[in-house]
Amino acid sequence: MRVLIVEDEPYLAEAVRDGLRLEAIAADLALDGAQALELAAVNRYDVVVLDRDLPVVHGDEVARRLAGAGDGPRILMLTAADLLDDKASGFGLGADDYLTKPFDMRELVMRLRALGRRPAQARPPVIESDGVRLDVFRREVYRDGHYVALTRKQFSVLHVLIGAGGGVVSAEDLLEQAWDENADPFTNAVRVTVSTLRKRLGEPQLIQTVAGAGYRFGPS
Incomplete structure (x- = not known):
């Protein structure tokens, strides 16, 4: 939040x-x-x-x-x-x-x-997409039934990407939604966090890089 x-x-x-x-x-x-x-x-x-x-x-x-x-x-x-x-x-x-x-x-x-937990518009407490189950309020992630240990920042980035419903999310939008205003817009924090998140989620990869646009959650 x-x-x-x-x-x-x-x-x-x-x-x-x-x-x-x-x-x-x-x-x-x-x-x-x-x-x-x-x-x-x-x-x-x-x-x-x-x-x-x-x-x-x-x-x-x-x-x-x-x-x-x-x-x-x-x-x-x-x-x-x-x-x-x-x-x-x-x-x-x-x-x-x-x-x-x-x-x-x-x-x-x-x-x-x-x-x-009382958002202005209803959101499901559990989001499921492509075998990944993200429990927003328990801050837990599972892939194909197996628990995936994520840092808080990795969890936030994954939440934003899954919430996009298969759409492309730019690095700037990720920086805005998962970091605060003191984040350096020229930092590589987004790229590093997405890279480590991919490794935590395992294969096959579910976070795709869209050249010149950003990132998309879903199979290639």
């Missing part, structure tokens, strides 16, 4: 980002409400972790705009405003969850994963 952290205290924002990355959750940062809206307009996020008392554009306005956009990200308000009326107004603005400061990082991760 990919998360946007909107927090105007840089130290806290960076601590949350680093903690999420340790849990294999790609996380970007926005230090004010305007930056949050800009990033949400160009990137696809599963959840926005949103402080309320933000500079430039208040967090309440950010929540209102994101919720009003329709098929947008889930919103988890993470704020020091802990009164019942504060929570009621937060949910009224479109928040899907509400966590007050101070908080435990483990609880934040659990809440994010719970929100990730």
Whole structure:
């Protein structure tokens, strides 16, 4: 999953980002409400972790705009405003969850994963294609009934490729969907990850390189 952290205290924002990355959750940062809206307009996020008392554009306005956009990200308000009326107004603005400061990082991760299991559009928890069975929520992969041990990044790349339904996915799209915004667009991380993923899945190969276009999941 990919998360946007909107927090105007840089130290806290960076601590949350680093903690999420340790849990294999790609996380970007926005230090004010305007930056949050800009990033949400160009990137696809599963959840926005949103402080309320933000500079430039208040967090309440950010929540209102994101919720009003329709098929947008889930919103988890993470704020020091802990009164019942504060929570009621937060949910009224479109928040899907509400966590007050101070908080435990483990609880934040659990809440994010719970929100990730409630996508805007229904997705099957288990995807099967060409003998590969990918369990999204258990993060398990089997090929022809045999368990395949994958790293979190390999799992994310495989999920994107299978989800394309046989279509070609460019390296740029893989980089956008399986990495965060700090990924170097000129890196060879995609090529290396796809190469190691092929080896893990075994023969015959199921990830095809389409010259000049990207990668496609399926038999050659």
